[in-house]
Amino acid sequence: MTTKVSQRRAEKPVGGEFVRIESVFRDWVSADPGARFAAQEGRYHLYVSDACPWAHRTAIVRRLKQLDDVVSLSMVEPVRDERGWAFAVDSGVSSDPVNGYTFLSEAYQASDTASEGRVTVPVLWDRELGRIVNNESSEIIQMLNSEFDAWGDASLDLYPSELKREIDEINDIVYEYVNNGVYRCGFARTQEAYDRAVLGLFDTLDALDERLSTQRFLVGDRPTLADWRLFPTLVRFDAVYVGHFKCNRKRVDDYPNLSGYLRDLYSVPHIASTVDIERTKHHYYLSHAGLNPSGIVPAGPDLDFTAAHDRARFSAA
Numbered sequence: 001m002t003t004k005v006s007q008r009r010a011e012k013p014v015g016g017e018f019v020r021i022e023s024v025f026r027d028w029v030s031a032d033p034g035a036r037f038a039a040q041e042g043r044y045h046l047y048v049s050d051a052c053p054w055a056h057r058t059a060i061v062r063r064l065k066q067l068d069d070v071v072s073l074s075m076v077e078p079v080r081d082e083r084g085w086a087f088a089v090d091s092g093v094s095s096d097p098v099n100g101y102t103f104l105s106e107a108y109q110a111s112d113t114a115s116e117g118r119v120t121v122p123v124l125w126d127r128e129l130g131r132i133v134n135n136e137s138s139e140i141i142q143m144l145n146s147e148f149d150a151w152g153d154a155s156l157d158l159y160p161s162e163l164k165r166e167i168d169e170i171n172d173i174v175y176e177y178v179n180n181g182v183y184r185c186g187f188a189r190t191q192e193a194y195d196r197a198v199l200g201l202f203d204t205l206d207a208l209d210e211r212l213s214t215q216r217f218l219v220g221d222r223p224t225l226a227d228w229r230l231f232p233t234l235v236r237f238d239a240v241y242v243g244h245f246k247c248n249r250k251r252v253d254d255y256p257n258l259s260g261y262l263r264d265l266y267s268v269p270h271i272a273s274t275v276d277i278e279r280t281k282h283h284y285y286l287s288h289a290g291l292n293p294s295g296i297v298p299a300g301p302d303l304d305f306t307a308a309h310d311r312a313r314f315s316a317a
Contacts, residue, residue: 016190017197018183021118023136025111029124031147037126037133039147044071044133045098046140047107047123049085050276051078051283053179053232054137055122060228061141063270065152071144072097076104076121078283084119098127107132138171141225158225166219167226174226177204179233186245186291194246202249205258212257216264216314227265234262238301239277240284244291260309267306277303 029037029044046062048055062071074097076085085104088095094102101107107123108115111131124134124143134140145158159167177200184197208230211218218226233241234252241247253259266272285297 016188016193018187018189018193020180020183023120023134024117025123025132025135026139027133028139029133029143029147031150037129039143039150040128041070041151042072043126043128045125045127046071046073047076047096047104047121047125048073049076049078049121049283050274051280052121053236054120056232056274057137057228058122058124058140058144059274060231060271061144061158061225063274064158064228064268065144065148065156067144067148067152070148070151074098078279078287080283080287085121098125138175138229141228145225158223158228160220160224163220163224167224170218170226171229173204174208174230174233177201178208178230182233182237182241182245182247185247186241186288198247198249201247205250205252205255209255209257212261214314216261216311221315223265223268231262231265231271234258235266235275235305236277236280239281239303243298244284244288260311263305263307263309264311267309272305275305 027037029035029039031039046058048059050056050059059073062068062073074087074095077088080086083103083105087102087104089102094100096102099107099110103119104121104123105115105119107125108117108119120135122135122137122140123132124140125131126133134143142159144152181197181201181204185194185201188194188197208218217223218230237247238251238253242251252262266275281297285292286295289295
């Protein structure tokens with residue numbers, strides 16, 4: 001049955017508070033060969049924006065699981081206007097390698113002709129059926145982690161069964177108060193809504209910094225999905241959220257453990273290539289005219305994610 005995108009509503013403040021609307025394409029790619037969306041090499045495609053933290057997490061897991069040749073990927077342009085996410089067009093040729101779309105909204109229309117809702121990234125697209133499978137990043141990363149192991153790195157499990165409960169618990173907190181919390185700060189429409197959001201954000205960052213004072217990663221002794229869900233928010237924090245979203249009580253750089261943890265994750269092979277701070281800044285500062293009517297993109301801050309850290313001390317035997 002086709003999910004009706006027309007039932008979606010664009011995010012808008014409720015009582016002054018930003019409320020994120022849930023993703024609606026929630027089908028699942030499965031390693032079961034009899035599944036409707038069976039995992040197959042070359043069948044699926046990821047539409048992402050490297051500027052978007054929700055899409056960034058899917059690009060990270062795809063890279064870590066060595067699925068570059070299994071699940072293809074393409075980028076939309078970083079700046080989004082009232083028409084939504086767009087593909088670059090050169091001499092009339094779209095940069096979308098799968099469908100030749102000009103706007104990502106065309107993928108939503110192709111999947112549901114009644115589509116009227118907000119168009120978001122990431123999108124997991126099925127080439128065979130010509131429709132969106134899933135546009136919920138937290139579910140896409142789980143699929144990438146486990147359902148394509150016949151082709152990817154099956155030795156790497158970012159969501160091990162013995163840690164799932166703890167990973168889920170920390171993910172719930174991080175999503176509510178950090179991942180989505182920065183948006184609740186930035187798009188608050190009353191002082192009261194902003195005050196609640198910023199208090200929850202920094203209370204949680206304080207708690208995470210304390211947690212990371214005694215362990216290298218959020219859960220277990222190696223990075224899991226919990227870390228790769230937090231990382232995209234942290235890596236954007238000082239460059240974008242401090243100023244653009246008014247999350248300026250502290251910077252990540254002011255936290256001794258969170259800052260080292262961020263640099264530790266950034267140093268993981270292949271992760272640095274997924275981060276583009278300049279494109280990220282252009283997205284936020286030029287896509288939200290209501291927050292930045294001048295359209296000026298700030299020059300700073302100067303960030304060095306390659307600076308030394310001492311996180312390896314937790315791995316010492």
